[in-house]
Amino acid sequence: MRPFDEDALSAASGFSLAEREAVYHAIMTRRDVRSQFRPDPLPDDVVQRLLTAAHHAPSVGFMQPWNFILVKSAAVRARVRDAFASANDEAALMFAGERQQAYRALKLEGIVEAPLGICVTCDPTRSGSVVLGRTHNAKMDSYSTVCAIQNLWLAARAEGVGIGWVSIFREGDLKSILGIPEHIEVVAWLCAGFVDRLYDEPELSVKGWRQRLPLEDLVFHDGWGLNT
Numbered sequence: 377m378r379p380f381d382e383d384a385l386s387a388a389s390g391f392s393l394a395e396r397e398a399v400y401h402a403i404m405t406r407r408d409v410r411s412q413f414r415p416d417p418l419p420d421d422v423v424q425r426l427l428t429a430a431h432h433a434p435s436v437g438f439m440q441p442w443n444f445i446l447v448k449s450a451a452v453r454a455r456v457r458d459a460f461a462s463a464n465d466e467a468a469l470m471f472a473g474e475r476q477q478a479y480r481a482l483k484l485e486g487i488v489e490a491p492l493g494i495c496v497t498c499d500p501t502r503s504g505s506v507v508l509g510r511t512h513n514a515k516m517d518s519y520s521t522v523c524a525i526q527n528l529w530l531a532a533r534a535e536g537v538g539i540g541w542v543s544i545f546r547e548g549d550l551k552s553i554l555g556i557p558e559h560i561e562v563v564a565w566l567c568a569g570f571v572d573r574l575y576d577e578p579e580l581s582v583k584g585w586r587q588r589l590p591l592e593d594l595v596f597h598d599g600w601g602l603n604t
């Protein structure tokens with residue numbers, strides 16, 4: 377088998393060239409969405425497909441530690457937006473001078489504008505206290521939940537649904553608004569709604585906050601710092 381033979385590659389992967397390109401297209405054009413949400417509600421079948429994609433993520437010891445709290449209520453989303461605003465005031469103060477001005481000019485959430493909020497949580501007790509693969513690193517259940525979020529985010533891209541991850545909260549505020557038990561970890565608040573267009577590049581990059589790093593600076597060979 378020649379290494380880049382198209383037919384052999386398709387046969388080996390089970391993906392046609394068009395299907396392979398579609399995977400990369402979703403990855404490269406996925407964006408974090410803050411302000412371009414359309415107000416029309418997401419159909420239940422679309423939401424179900426996104427959640428099914430999330431639920432097929434890898435998880436440590438096949439723990440599946442996630443839950444998804446679907447928040448359509450405008451009143452609840454308004455309370456969540458207020459919790460964001462309070463935390464965001466604190467966050468802004470942590471940047472100095474012009475950087476603080478620039479921070480305050482960024483729109484960092486679409487909690488009220490997006491018709492659906494999805495709070496994604498992680499239950500560290502989901503499969504008992506000793507978990508295959510988590511014995512030496514307790515964070516593995518959170519990492520698994522993040523894999524579910526990324527699956528959802530990519531599926532959403534293909535469905536024309538924008539997702540915005542908002543993390544500027546005191547966790548206790550979200551827990552109290554949503555009645556989340558103490559032992560459950562809040563991993564993400566996702567704003568979800570249809571979008572007509574997306575930025576070609578990360579919005580933070582377009583707005584001059586921070587640029588994508590060169591990949592070659594981040595790849596080492598056979599040891600830390602060895603990149604030649």
Ligand SMILES: Cc1cc2c(cc1C)N(C[C@H](O)[C@H](O)[C@H](O)COP(=O)(O)O)c1[nH]c(=O)[nH]c(=O)c1N2
Nearest residue numbers: 406407408410483484485541542543544578579580
């Ligand atoms: C864990 C985590 C947490 C957050 C984010 C992402 C992730 C992975 N991002 C989105 C983030 O800014 C964005 O992904 C990067 O700027 C890259 O842009 P694209 O996602 O490629 O559009 C994000 N964005 C935002 O406006 N408010 C936020 O609170 C957060 N929080």
